[in-house]
Amino acid sequence: MNKPLHEFEALVAAARSDAPPPVQVEQQVIAALRRLSPVDERPLACMAIASAAVAAALAVIAFAQYDIIADPLFHLLYSASL
């Protein structure tokens, strides 16, 4: 085996038992995760969808009614019925 590498491997064997300083990161991790969590927007999204659906239905009804009301014969026939 290459002598320098052999010496290096002996060095690493000694180094393996080197321990890091103690760490305690659970509080910081939880704090970081809280900052990342998005606000639950599902209720707002549901309201927006429901409002849009009601608005679309009203628009369809309104356009249908407008067609009828805008017809000149409607007023004539309405008056005649009275």
Added chain:
Amino acid sequence: MTTSASDDCAQTPIDAADEKDIALALQGVEAAYARLVNRYEQEIAKQLWRFTRDPATLESLVQDVFVEAYISLSGFRGNAPLLHWLRRIATRVGYRHWKQEARRRREDAPCFAANIRRGLFSECAAPSEAAEYAFLMLQQLPTDDRLVLTLMYFEQCDTREIAGRMGWSRAKVKVRAWRARNKLAKLLEKEGYGKKNHEQAIT
């Protein structure tokens, strides 16, 4: 090179306490995830101590590992111990840290060789001193080479484990390891290691 614990992980199921805490953590129970962090933070710190010798950076890297682990927790399949999965994340966090450091070093270009003292291999009294010298030698290598040798020498990982952790092919790891050892040998020879008389120290 000895085989790593990766050979065991296929047979060893996930720990029952981990499984319970993971399930609770996925439901949003903070205390459960805090328990998981507390259980493995020192093991992950030991691994990341090979990636930095600065205690403040070490703490930051350990935090990053557990934040990333939480984000990916729903993807953890549970067919191997949680620690193996965390080690993969830690390896990538450490690797990313080296990449960022390498970009900064290119701007600063300090002389790392000046920190290495000749002739102290056999005289290293403390593991911390040995680790410091080994770290400084490996630091002179390109990042990918440094990673492969760090995992091989310090974590005693085989090529399969390294490939799995990094998402590399096994062939790539083998070639990288061979080249890295050659580069390291040349660096060591340049510093005077491997010669009979290597008493002179440089500061």
